[in-house]
Amino acid sequence: MASQPSAVPWIPPVLYTAVLAGGIYHAAVSDGPVHASRIAGFAAGLVLLLALELLKRRRWSPSTPARVAAGLLAVRLVLFSAVAVLDGSGISRALFVLVPFTAYLAFGRRAGLVCGVGCVALLVTGYTLWVPRWWVRAEYVSDLLMFGLGLALAGSMAAVAVREQQARARLEGVLAELEDSHARLSEYALRVAELSTADERNRVAREIHDSLGHHLTAVAIQLEKAEAFRELDPPASAKAVSDARWSAGRALTEVRESVSALRDARPFSLTRALADLVRHLGNDRLTVTLHVTGDEAGYDAESLTALYRAAQEALTNAHRHGRATRIDVTAAYGESTARLVVADNGQGFTTAPTARPSGTGFGIRGMRERVELLGGNVDIDDSPAPRAAGGAVVTVTVPRSPLLSGSI
Structure with a gap:
């Protein structure tokens, strides 16, 4: 001793x-x-x-x-x-x-x-x-x-x-x-900070793609249409320029709404945003309809935003890649889950000339990440056999209470 x-x-x-x-x-x-x-x-x-x-x-x-x-x-x-x-x-x-x-x-x-x-x-x-x-x-x-x-x-x-x-x-x-313990906590805090930075980087990337990316794509399409119809169909060309102007304005509005949401301003309304999106996307070559059932009250902004971004991505894919002439958008707010269905009569993901295999694009991948963080699910059906109209059906569901509110 x-x-x-x-x-x-x-x-x-x-x-x-x-x-x-x-x-x-x-x-x-x-x-x-x-x-x-x-x-x-x-x-x-x-x-x-x-x-x-x-x-x-x-x-x-x-x-x-x-x-x-x-x-x-x-x-x-x-x-x-x-x-x-x-x-x-x-x-x-x-x-x-x-x-x-x-x-x-x-x-x-x-x-x-x-x-x-x-x-x-x-x-x-x-x-x-x-x-x-x-x-x-x-x-x-x-x-x-x-x-x-x-x-x-x-x-x-x-x-x-x-x-x-x-x-x-x-x-x-x-x-x-x-x-x-302090040293280990400092190490853990550093790791958490690194993971938080990566999560925030991914979130910003999804926001840029789903919001600005969508509208810039629409602007590009409408300007190409205006250029192509400038001499053949001046009214159609003028409408394409008007639609491009609306898409640019909508992009600016969404940026302002995102900033306002951070400042606890007016809450985001999915029904209003979908109606605005459908109204300006339709034209003489594309018919877009919207069906809404239930009440979105009680659903948090993250879940509603995730459904809106999914609708943007699905509509862009159906119009640009699937070359659809008709798109049906359905939003159903239930007691425990909200469901968004976007069905088109286009060529689908796997058969469209400019499309990649179902679910492999950055937009679809970002959509899945965003929804799965909330405990939801994304289902994509682009096999035309069961449907006479062909095309693709994108179904997105999110729970009323997300698993990780604020993570998207």
Whole structure:
């Protein structure tokens, strides 16, 4: 067992100094003969004890190995005995209270108790051998009682010191754990920040594609149409320019609505946005109809926005890639889920000349990510066999209470 670091290192030097001062003072005022050699030996023993404490503190601080502690205790015991023999005042007997005190600190409570009992037994044995009938002499009985009281006080101080050391060690352990936890939390926070940045980057990419991308695509299509019909059909060309102007204005409006939503402005209305979208998308070559059932009240803005972006993507794909002439949009608000269905009579995803396989484009992938974050589902059916009209059907459902509100 390793020695505990001393929580009260000042006690031994103070006691040594007090004993030295008391012994010298007793020699100075005593009426009996003064033996210079005894006084010198007495003082030298106490100086050696002081040097031993200094060596221990410098060489084996903050804790002392068990073998070294045992050796130092034995050396102290020898020096205590020598000083007691050379001391004519008897005050040096107080030094022996340090034996159980030091043993308690170094080896624990049991060792301190054993040493304390041993010191009392040693004192009683000395009295018995050299002081006849000492038990009837008040001064010796008083000395024994005071010595026992000193041992008790020393043991109590040692117990308090040990508990203090243990509490300090536990506190240091807790602080080390806190530092480790802080380091891990900092690492986790960095990872969360990186993931949040990636999520935000993906969200912005989806917003740009689904909103600005959709309207810019519509502007490009309408301008191409205006250019193609400028001489052949001036009214159709003028209408295409008007539709392109509306798409550009709608893109600006959606940007403003997104900013307003962040500022808690007027809530987004899916029904109104779908009606506006369908009304301006239809023309003499494309018929777009909208059917709405139920009430969108109770659905959060994230879910409604996800359905609107899905409608934009599906309408763009049907018109541009599927070359549809008729598109039916149905929005149904139920008690627990809202459903959007976009069905067209075009060429579908896999058969359209400019389309990629179903669900592989960035827009479809972004649509799935957006809806799945809310706990919803996207289903795309572009096999024309079950439907005489052919084309594709995109069905999107979202729950009334999204799983991760605010994640899109």
